[in-house]
Amino acid sequence: MKRRSPFKPLLLSFSLFFCGYATAATDCGSITLSPCPTPFDQHLPDTHDMLNWNQKDRVVGFRNDYRNYAGDVFRHGPSTPLAHADKTLVDARYQINGNTYHLADYLKRENVAGMLVLKNGKVAYKYFAEGNTDSTLWTSRSVGKSVVSTLVGIAIKQGKIHSLDDKVTAYEPDLKGTAWDGVTLKQLMQHTSGVAWNEDYTNPKSDFAQLTQCEAQAGTYDCVRNIVTHLKRAHPAGEQWSYSSGGAWLLGDVLEHATGMSLAAYLQQTLWQPNGMASDGVWHAYQPGKHDVGAHGFNATLEDWARFGEFILRDGRLPNGKQILPANWVNDAANWTKAQHSVSPAHPDGLYGYQWWNNAIPVNAQHVVPSPAGGLQHSLWALGIYGQIIMVNRAENLVIVQWSTWPQAEPSFSAQPLEAALMYSAIAQQLH
Template sequence: MLRRTIKKQSTQFFSLLALSIAALGLTHSGISQANDQGANCGVAGLSVCPQPFDKTLPDPHNMLTWNQATRVVGFRNTYRLYEGDVFSTQGAKPSPLMPASSPLPAIDYAMNGKHYSIDNYIANQSVTGLLILKDGKIAYEYYGKGNSENTLWTSRSVAKSVVSVLVGVAIKEGKINSVDDKITRYIPELKGTAWQEVTLHQLLQHTSGVVWDENYASSDSDFSHMTQCEAKPAPYDCVLNLVKSVKRKPGVKPGEVWSYNTGGAWLVGRVLENATGMTLAKYLESRIWSRYGMQQDGVWHALVKDKVDMGGHGFNATLRDWGRFGQFVLSGGQLPSGEKILPDDWIARSTHWTTAKGSVTPSAPNGQYGYQWWYSAPAPDANAEPKKTATSEQTFWALGIYGQTIAINPAERLVMVQWSTWQNAETPSSLYDEQALFVNAVSEALHGK
């Protein structure tokens, strides 16, 4: 995800392609039709059929150029558009998410001299799901565009933060020796490539120095090529060859320059899978999903079913289970049993922002990226309030294109989850400003509650 540190990309490419494919409709012939009763959930092994179960699905080849209505259908059915590995609750009893004792107070934030409410926020952000947890209780919950409590919504790059947490679990278990290990220790086929000298620490912080074009508005970017690979019948070799083929930026050593890189994030997942001998889905299931009290099975996008999952994105779960995952992170990695499965300092290390060139900006003077978690704050010149709260500097973010979000403020014991279908992947940048302003306003409204 490029974020506001890169110049706003032209949306002309999106508009032209969206118009050109509009006549194609939403049909994707490669998806079998299933009945509404859930006899076939589209993925073998799901214990509950997600709803709504849309019968007509979009073509994944066109994911970056779907219009907003198409994106709603595509994002809640992404688990069916690709091969998937289920991460199951294993029948465990869900941990309760009880309603808060009092309703969410009125929310007020300001941008460009205008004041906005929570209803304005939902409209401005094209929100299709919103969950606010305070002290682990539901202060606010909203579903839009036909989504429901058992909709599986796709994470986009929020999955990177999930993988980062799993890396911490693997380090505590001794399956990964250290973030200072070179990644070739776990992925030997990268020897002799641009990735050869990169450590896991640098890979997690996206400071590999390897050139990767993440431009979502270009049909010829590396990210776009990866999207096309994923939609092919045998995606693994295509993605691997793409990621291995990129070059090092001339004169740039690992650790010197920050540049957001989904190809590198996929390699973080490969490090984890090779170190643990499990897919991302299976490791998530065995360590967290079946032990924390999640309410429903989820699906992780697989490049090779039961062998290789997509570490850069591809996590699909319910809104409340996104929230429960946020609660798990807020706790520092503690299960309901009291067992701590993350290193004591893992969250602090994960949110220690890199100051490599490109990470420090006027909005993020101490850096904006850690171990696949973001620092996010309104632009300093934004005519907006509340720009800060007493604890807003402690908020950290899992962010995915088109507005997917988990925001966590440990000091306020606050977790916010957002599903959205922005018109464009990341523009305008004021949408990110608005997210930060909204979380600050929620934090102020709930402070001391």
């Protein structure tokens, strides 16, 4: 059964008013945006079944996330079109177990719905599939975690958060006596809180699956907060890395407590408009105008995903040169935690930082070209389930963004993530 809340237009209108937007906008059905995203699909898949959507539903659902849920709009300001690179990407290829795959093969194997390559800040390659366009708003899934961690850095630079060593309870005192008591913001951001969370996307009873069910009904904020508040401690904070959308949700909540603003409003004020983004975006709201979900729910155009990557590539500087992230923040974000389970034979330097991933070609990968030694090193990867990606490599001045509908939410690192690492390394070699 197709579901659509009759309250969404009211909620969205409230969120626009709350954030005080003043730019010209257009009525796009139940939401006001500039410009209206296209395509505008008439029938939306049921959000209750998000983790079980088929490929067609994923395409429609991911580009209509901003309509499927209540949301807060973050407005763009003046922007400059992205220039085209003199050297464009025509093809790139990689090998696995003696098989060679070209760029066209990669796009099919990864179910790519959109891809953009910026070299030296200029467009070297752009690709759309499934009818997507430059105005399509695609959902980020957990790529949004990397946006939230960046906003935390901006809040520290502004003095709204004192330090990553602050305890969570300094901002949310009602969590004293819970499993979160004693956890620092850094541990929360590195997913080393020690608080138990089941992220299994295939288990309908997992904590993450329960979170998605909360999102498909009224009272989402209270429903999710009840789950997160009553979690148990699994081990001491700081000892083990364990990926947690529950912890990421709490990080977003802490940020909103610290700034007194929703994630969308804070993003608009500090980064979206000052950085010259070209289109409005929408953040999935649990309480419109007040609370947006910190674990995912960031929806924006392909080019604006890339502009965010460029901001990270510039070490947190706006186009006018103003530094709005703390000094060395991006380096610290890629200082992968050495907690147990982050370090492995495949990634001996660690797998996870400030909600950014180390998705370099595994050092123990065999029968691959480029080789681990010849592949991209020291990249930051924002990764979301089903293949949402922002990759930033400062040494090569390279940003690659990708929208996908992988058949599995989280395939093994020997599958799609490995092929992405190989292809991106091959692209870097082609454009070097």
